[in-house]
Structures are given as structure tokens and as C-alpha cells.
Amino acid sequence: MQKQKHLPELAKKPMSKQKEQMKRKLALEEKAKENSLLGKNSSETLHDSRPAPKDSNNGSHLKDVHWSARQHHWKKNGNASPELGYEQLPKCEISGKEAVSALSRAKSKLCRQEIAEVYCQHKEGKLMPEEVIRFCPLEGKANNNVQWDEDSVEYMPTNPVRIAFVLVVHGRASRQLMRMFKAIYHKDHFYYIHVDKRSNYLHRQIIQFASQYPNVRITSWRMATIWGGASLLSTYLQSMQDLMEMKDWPWDFFINLSAADYPIRTNDQLVAFLSRYRDMNFLKSHGRDNARFIRKQGLDRLFLECDTHMWRLGDRKIPEGITVDGGSDWFLLNRKFVEYVTFSNDDLVTKMKRFYSYTLLPAESFFHTVLENSPHCNSMVDNNLRITNWNRKLGCKCQYKNIVDWCGCSPNDFKPADFHRFQQTARPTFFARKFEAVVNQEIIGQLDYYLYGNYPSGTPGLRSYWENVYDEPDGIHSISDVILTMYHSFSRLGLRRAETSFHTDSDNSCQYYPMGHPVSVHLYFLADHFQGFLVKHHATNLAASRLETLETWVMPKKVFKIASPPSDFGRLQFTEIGTDWDAKERIFRNFGGLIGPMDEPIGMQKWGKGPNVTVTVIWVDPINVIAATYDILIESSAEFTHYKPPLNLPLRPGIWTVKILHHWVPVAETKFLVSPLTFSNRQAIRQEEAVRLHSGPPKNAYMEQSFQGLNPVLNIPINAAQVEQARRTAGLTGTQLENWVDSLVGSIWSAVDICSTGPTSCPVMQACSQTSWSSLSPDPKSELGPVKPDGRLR
Incomplete structure (x- = not known):
């Protein structure tokens, strides 16, 4: 591919009024962005569509190749890195609304500069080819048919393709x-x-x-x-x-x-x-x-990729001749x-x-x-x-709007x-x-x-699936504070299970003290049902004063309940609360629903066929403040509904209840945990931060409208002692905070089993490789061995 020439540095001459205005505008936008990013990771990275100059794992250097016609432009100030000290005025007036929008949303200076340069080049007619030579001798498209004959492909040819x-x-x-x-x-x-x-x-x-x-x-x-x-x-x-x-x-x-x-x-x-x-x-x-x-695909629009986003910058013409x-x-x-x-x-x-x-x-x-x-x-x-x-119908829901200025479809x-x-x-x-x-x-x-063909009878792991969600070399900064909090709590639940299950009066060789952050975490599925998390973690065996590595399996408890006595309303099959709802596959991608005070939960309902109905959904926080209530019209053919109530944050930590009513008669309810955080920015949380995050929204108001009048109607009393208890727990830190977290997590999750990944001083502790559930247990369907005599692995 051709490289663009580097743009010359701006000539040092008095700026025009237009350029002065543009510079002021960009400076104001930059200041606003810096303010909005305060307290967040706002480091700017190079354009992500280029490979790194050196592979971080094996150190092999890249060849100097032409990646694409689009290249990075920057002024180098001595030995400064390209993304620092870079300020260059646009070479034209940026007036297109799509380009202006892209400039206002782009995160890095480098990306904003590239947007401006590409827009101006296009505006001057220097970017896109106007005419292209066609070399095909055919009129129209080739119409080659290939024959499909099951029998003819069973015999290997004398000169097979590779x-x-x-x-x-x-x-x-x-x-x-x-x-x-x-x-x-x-x-x-x-x-x-x-x-x-x-x-x-x-x-x-x-x-x-x-x-x-x-x-x-x-x-x-x-x-x-x-x-x-x-x-x-x-x-x-x-x-x-x-x-x-x-x-x-x-x-x-x-x-x-x-x-x-x-x-x-x-x-x-x-x-x-x-x-x-x-x-x-x-x-x-x-x-x-x-x-x-061409219209549906956006081929007549100009796009630019930077900041891991495809920005739409305006219209363009398809080249003549092809x-x-x-x-x-x-x-x-x-x-x-x-x-x-x-x-x-x-x-x-x-x-x-x-x-x-x-x-x-x-x-x-x-x-x-x-x-x-x-x-x-x-x-x-x-x-x-x-x-x-x-x-x-399911795959074209604009699910990539956060990375592309377009509505796309996916299978x-x-x-x-x-x-x-x-x-x-x-x-x-x-x-x-x-x-x-x-x-x-x-x-x-x-x-x-x-x-x-089938695997031999008795082959282990055929209906199990494990997928890693955290690995120690990734670093704890790759996961959020709420996830880190939950993983630590899961580890402690596992150690408590080991102590209660294996401890006897005469033997304390199965007592442990948790050490350090998790080593790895896997999702575990059996027969296509989510079975929970497998957390590998270090702990000190107190009897032997020795560090061991264990793996704990925690499984979510059943929290969905049909009303008792059951109502005569039969369409509701299931309801669940979570984040990261995938409307295409109709599942929550945040498996297990790990939710913290600053998350925005979504309520999902699954319906059977039946007549059109309207149901009422009510969200109740841990001290019985009714946070939200809304009605949903369920059409006869509806299978799923989902809604994210616009709740003020932070959410109060604790066990929340979501009730579903039909004509104000309870149909079902589910519960979900908003976990307090033991970490803030991956460090042990300080008291002032704990109070800020764990006290619920200002004035207990999750929305502008108060639903307090519904408390007596729904028989959900607000208890003064509960309110006072919530106020006290909001300021907890250290071991007391961990104990509070563990009591909440333990009401929603159970530690099903624990195993050892290596030598252990606990005589009744099983080896992880001998279990059917551990991430270290056999998984022949995904294990790769030597090449067989027929040249295959399977």
C-alpha cells in the first residue's frame, strides 16, 4: 500500500482569525476532555490499527511494511514521544457535522489531529481516487458454477492442494x-x-x-x-x-x-x-x-479508524470506471x-x-x-x-454503536x-x-x-466447558474493583468451606489464611448451564506454615421465586438482573451478575406465549426504599423484555429485590446483590471513599419521583433500625468490611467444592486434576496431542 507523505510543519506566519478561533475551540475542547477524564485512566495511545513495533512476548522486530495508505502524522519535539507536545491546526475549516461530531467525541489528541487532516485532504479532493482503470475483459460479473457431488470428493486427487x-x-x-x-x-x-x-x-x-x-x-x-x-x-x-x-x-x-x-x-x-x-x-x-x-454498507461515506473507533467524517463518491x-x-x-x-x-x-x-x-x-x-x-x-x-431481527440491533458510527449486523x-x-x-x-x-x-x-465419530465411552469433560476470565499475568488492573472484590470473597468462602468440612478437634491441618490476589478465574459450564466461577488462589496452611495453591468452585444460589400462592398469571417463565445484556443472543454477558454500587443493572424477563398483558415491575433496595417502578406491555408473541431503569448512583450495597406484579397481585420475584467494594482503584478502600460509595444515592432518591407511598400498599415497611445499620456499615473498612461483603456474597453464592493444584498438608483435600469440575481436570476434546499416522489430530 502507498504511504502518504508527511505533512510539512506549519509555516511560521501570523495566524488568520479563522485559525485563531479554531485553536481556541480545540483548546477549550481539550480542557473539557481533561476535566471529564479526571480520576480516570486518560493516557493516550498510538493508533491501534498499527501493530506494536515489537512483539511483547517473543521480542521479534517487525519489518518496515506499508500498513495502509493512511499513516500517522506528528511533529517530533526532540526525543519526545509522538503523542506528546503535538499541536497542529487544521488546514481547512471543518464544517461537516459528522466530522465536527467525530472531533468532539475522539479521546486522544492524535486521533483528533488525524480526523482533521483526513477531512481536509478529502475536502481538497486529494484523498479519494476519482477514476480507476478496470482490467477485466468481461462485461458484468463472472458466473462460474461449481458442482457439488458428495461422491466425487471422497477420493484424494493425485496432486492435492495445500x-x-x-x-x-x-x-x-x-x-x-x-x-x-x-x-x-x-x-x-x-x-x-x-x-x-x-x-x-x-x-x-x-x-x-x-x-x-x-x-x-x-x-x-x-x-x-x-x-x-x-x-x-x-x-x-x-x-x-x-x-x-x-x-x-x-x-x-x-x-x-x-x-x-x-x-x-x-x-x-x-x-x-x-x-x-x-x-x-x-x-x-x-x-x-x-x-x-452501497448505501446500506456505507461505501459512499468516508470513515477513519483511530482510538479503536470507526469515525464517520462525511460523504464521498464511488470512483468512476469500475x-x-x-x-x-x-x-x-x-x-x-x-x-x-x-x-x-x-x-x-x-x-x-x-x-x-x-x-x-x-x-x-x-x-x-x-x-x-x-x-x-x-x-x-x-x-x-x-x-x-x-x-x-436479532442481529441488526446496532450493537456496535460504541465502536462504529453506523448500524451494523452480526450473525x-x-x-x-x-x-x-x-x-x-x-x-x-x-x-x-x-x-x-x-x-x-x-x-x-x-x-x-x-x-x-464419538469419543470413547467414559471420556471425561465432554459436556463441560471452561473459559478463562482472569489470569495473573494480565494484572489486576485488567479487572474492575467490583470483580476483584468478588473474586477475593469467593476465595475466602472456599477457605471457610475447607475449614468447616475438613476440620476435626484433633486436626487443624485444613485451616488456611488467604494470601494475595487470585491466580486465575474461569467460568464453568456443564451441559450448557452456567455453574459458577472457579477461582484459583494462594493460601497459607496454618498448621504447616506453608503456601498452597487451591481452586474454589462457587455456584450462584437460586434467587428466582414464583409467588406463593401462585397467581393465575402463567406467562412469566424467568426474570434476572444483570449488566451487559446481549440482545442478539439474549443472555447477560456478565455471567453471574457481578454488580457494584456504580453499575447500571438491567431487568430481563422471559415470557411464554399468551394474551397481551401489562405487568408492573418494582425494584426495592436493601433498606426497602422503592427505587423504581414501571409497567411493561407484553405482546402475545414476546419472548424477552429488558429495561434499564435510570437509577441515580451509587446504588446502596446489599441484597436487592425485584418484584413482578399483575393487577398488583405478586407473580414472582428475584434478588440480586450489589456488592460493597473492598477495593478502590485496586487498592484497599479508604473510609471516606467507602462512605461515598456505600451510602446509597443522595437523599435516598434513586429517581426524581418518590415511590414511598407504595411502601404500605406493598407491605414493604422501612425500618428505622435497618436505616441506622446501613449508615454504620457504609463506613466499614478492613476486616469488618470483608466480613460484611462475605456475609452478603454467601447469601447469594455457595462454595460448592475446593481442591489443591499441588502438594497440600490437608490430608483430605482432593487434587484438582482428579475432580470433574476444576479448570485443571481432564478436557480431552480441547487438548492437543501428537499428530496421528493419518496426519490429523482428531
Whole structure:
């Protein structure tokens, strides 16, 4: 890709009135931002779509490569870092409302400067290509059909293709990734893995298993890619260049996958099929009216990625001379076309790389457009050989508004009821997406057994799933104060269980004192039901004065209750309170609902079919202050409802109750914990901070409107002794605060079991590796072993 030239420093001449006004405006905005960020982590980082100059885990240096047409510009003041001392006036008047909005919302100086520069370049007509040369000899789009014959792909050809699988992964689902890798692995193919720059836990896990296999490599560079971001296209283009330069990897096809993909046919079937069509390129086009696609996709808008956000800066024109197309950003491309895209300096490739550097969802259009207008246009097959689980009613809820100035759609996860879709034979398909084991693992198991047969009878861990949510090398600053508070309390609950379960009058060898922060924490699921947290932690065995590492399993207690006697209202199936509601998958992503005083909880209800009804929802705080009440109209077809009442913060710590009534008759209720904090900014909380956070909202008013008149109606009396007790506990610190936290946590969570990860002086303490639940217990479905004689792992 081409680099922009660095902009010259401003000439030292008197500023125009317009520039003086703009400078004052930017200075005021900067001051306002600094005030708003006071007390928060406001450090500015470099543009996240570039990889770090050096990989922090293995120290290998990056090559000097052209990442994209868009580059960073800054004035260097001596040896100052680029993000310091950087102040440059816009080269034009920024009048577009979208650009002005982006400037006001961008967090860093560097990003605001880049927005201004890109906007001005575009305004002056220097950014976007106006015309592009088309090299395709065809009129219109190639219409290649590929035949799908189940029998013809059972026989391996004499010269089978070799595939470069490029895995672009992020998050923490290492076990799901390893299971997928196990299913697609064959010794004759190549695996190139890019791990998001922010996913250090996953990177550490992949480094461990990649070293076992000579045909697996990890990118020495890492980018922080975002949904819809230009950085994803940069990731693919750099991966392609790397693969082309690996002379010891003679691959024929490039296939991109994520950790949410899974094969639906065997490796042999895929190889046989691609060997038959080795000159083809497989991309799925949108199949709609092209003008409508351009509008819906935002291709006629100018976007810029910085501060891990895609900012919309205004309108632009599609270049003349070519047909712009697009569709899915999951594809299979042959080596000849990858070489063309990587190394060609012709008018089409050069200008399209520039055009798509400022495009939303560029990977959904760049390869389609280049292929259809290139000398390789007759190789396109309108099929990416995948099934994607689209449910646009649920998947198009603007769920990425916090990172993209646009409303985007995302596929849903597959569930067991979808399995029949993988067995269709109408068209060739070899992969499906999306899968998430925290949402449903059973479907992954069904697919795995369909492809490779059942595991032997008695194989452990087949219905269990573990996903890491905290790991010591990440540092405690990677988690919030409320989560750190809860993890510490979970550890203490586990030690108390060990003491009460294993202690006898003659033996105190199972008494412990907690030491330090947690070592690691996992979510634990069994048969697709959340079973709680597994907290690995250090403790001193008091009898032996020796440090041991234990793992505690805590499980949430049942807090949802149907009214007694039950009402004749039968539509409500369940209600739950949490944060981070996923409207697409209809689950709370904050598993276990860990909520603190400064969180904003959401109430969710699940409904059965029935007549239209209106129900009343009432939120009651720990001292019986009615915090909120509202009515919900439940339509006959409604399955879920959710609502976040606009409560004043801080919420009073303690056990809250949410009641559901129909015609003021109780239907059901649920409880949830707002935990007091033992930490503030990851340090032991001081008394003044505890009082500020634990005393509830000012004047006990959660909303402007008071609902106190409902207390006698609902028989929820406010007790003066309770109010006084809440006032006293608000100022607790140290051990007294920990005891209060533990009593509250213990009323909502139970320590089910505890085990030792290594040597222990407690004779009845089980080893974690011998349990069925511990994160150290066997998990053969996700464990990677030696390559089998047939070249596979599974």
C-alpha cells in the first residue's frame, strides 16, 4: 500500500482569525476532555490499527511494511514521544457535522489531529481516487458454477492442494479455539495465527500449543482490530504478504477463519473439492441491488479508524470506471490472486487499497471489487463455501454503536436445532459460523461427532466447558474493583468451606489464611448451564506454615421465586438482573451478575406465549426504599423484555429485590446483590471513599419521583433500625468490611467444592486434576496431542 507523505510543519506566519478561533475551540475542547477524564485512566495511545513495533512476548522486530495508505502524522519535539507536545491546526475549516461530531467525541489528541487532516485532504479532493482503470475483459460479473457431488470428493486427487489457514482470533475462548484447530488440522496444510493485540491471555495459550507443530506460526506483529475497522483489511493484507514471503510454505489456497468458525465437512472433502477447482476464487456477493448495497454498507461515506473507533467524517463518491461489489468477509482465495493483490502496483490495486483504507467493513468489499475488475475476474465463484447463521431481527440491533458510527449486523450463534442445516447437499459448504461455547457447546459437540465419530465411552469433560476470565499475568488492573472484590470473597468462602468440612478437634491441618490476589478465574459450564466461577488462589496452611495453591468452585444460589400462592398469571417463565445484556443472543454477558454500587443493572424477563398483558415491575433496595417502578406491555408473541431503569448512583450495597406484579397481585420475584467494594482503584478502600460509595444515592432518591407511598400498599415497611445499620456499615473498612461483603456474597453464592493444584498438608483435600469440575481436570476434546499416522489430530 502507498504511504502518504508527511505533512510539512506549519509555516511560521501570523495566524488568520479563522485559525485563531479554531485553536481556541480545540483548546477549550481539550480542557473539557481533561476535566471529564479526571480520576480516570486518560493516557493516550498510538493508533491501534498499527501493530506494536515489537512483539511483547517473543521480542521479534517487525519489518518496515506499508500498513495502509493512511499513516500517522506528528511533529517530533526532540526525543519526545509522538503523542506528546503535538499541536497542529487544521488546514481547512471543518464544517461537516459528522466530522465536527467525530472531533468532539475522539479521546486522544492524535486521533483528533488525524480526523482533521483526513477531512481536509478529502475536502481538497486529494484523498479519494476519482477514476480507476478496470482490467477485466468481461462485461458484468463472472458466473462460474461449481458442482457439488458428495461422491466425487471422497477420493484424494493425485496432486492435492495445500491450504494456508489464516486464523484471526481475539477474546479468551482458548479451549473453543483449540477444539476448532484440532478439527481442521492436517500435517500437509499451514496455519498462520494472528491474535488481537489486546488478547494477551489467548496469545500466551496459542504460543504454548503452536510450538508443538512445525506447520503452525504466529504473526510477529499484532493489531487491535475492531468490528468494521480498516485494521482488519490491513491484517489480511499483511498476512498475505507474510505468506507469500514464506518460501518453505508451498500453499495453494488462502482461507480465513475465526475462533467462532467450525468445519462441517472433513479436511479430505475440502481438499478434494478445492483440487478440482484450484483456479477459482470463492467469495460470496451480497446478491442485492448494487446501489442499495452501497448505501446500506456505507461505501459512499468516508470513515477513519483511530482510538479503536470507526469515525464517520462525511460523504464521498464511488470512483468512476469500475464496479464496486461486496458481501461476506469470509473467503477462499487462490495463490495467484493473493499474489496479485499483494504485489501489484497497477492502477486498480493501488487505488483500491487507498479507497478501502477509509471504508467501513472494508474486508467485506475490497477483495470482491478488486477481483471483479482485475485480469483474474473470470475466476470468481459467488460462494464462500460457508453457512452463516443470520437472524437479522436479532442481529441488526446496532450493537456496535460504541465502536462504529453506523448500524451494523452480526450473525447469531448456532444451536442444536440448527444441526440439519449442516447436512444439506444443495451447494458446497465446508465451514459454518458462528459458534460460542459459552452460549451453546452442544452443537459444537454434535458437529465434531458427525465429522469424526464419538469419543470413547467414559471420556471425561465432554459436556463441560471452561473459559478463562482472569489470569495473573494480565494484572489486576485488567479487572474492575467490583470483580476483584468478588473474586477475593469467593476465595475466602472456599477457605471457610475447607475449614468447616475438613476440620476435626484433633486436626487443624485444613485451616488456611488467604494470601494475595487470585491466580486465575474461569467460568464453568456443564451441559450448557452456567455453574459458577472457579477461582484459583494462594493460601497459607496454618498448621504447616506453608503456601498452597487451591481452586474454589462457587455456584450462584437460586434467587428466582414464583409467588406463593401462585397467581393465575402463567406467562412469566424467568426474570434476572444483570449488566451487559446481549440482545442478539439474549443472555447477560456478565455471567453471574457481578454488580457494584456504580453499575447500571438491567431487568430481563422471559415470557411464554399468551394474551397481551401489562405487568408492573418494582425494584426495592436493601433498606426497602422503592427505587423504581414501571409497567411493561407484553405482546402475545414476546419472548424477552429488558429495561434499564435510570437509577441515580451509587446504588446502596446489599441484597436487592425485584418484584413482578399483575393487577398488583405478586407473580414472582428475584434478588440480586450489589456488592460493597473492598477495593478502590485496586487498592484497599479508604473510609471516606467507602462512605461515598456505600451510602446509597443522595437523599435516598434513586429517581426524581418518590415511590414511598407504595411502601404500605406493598407491605414493604422501612425500618428505622435497618436505616441506622446501613449508615454504620457504609463506613466499614478492613476486616469488618470483608466480613460484611462475605456475609452478603454467601447469601447469594455457595462454595460448592475446593481442591489443591499441588502438594497440600490437608490430608483430605482432593487434587484438582482428579475432580470433574476444576479448570485443571481432564478436557480431552480441547487438548492437543501428537499428530496421528493419518496426519490429523482428531
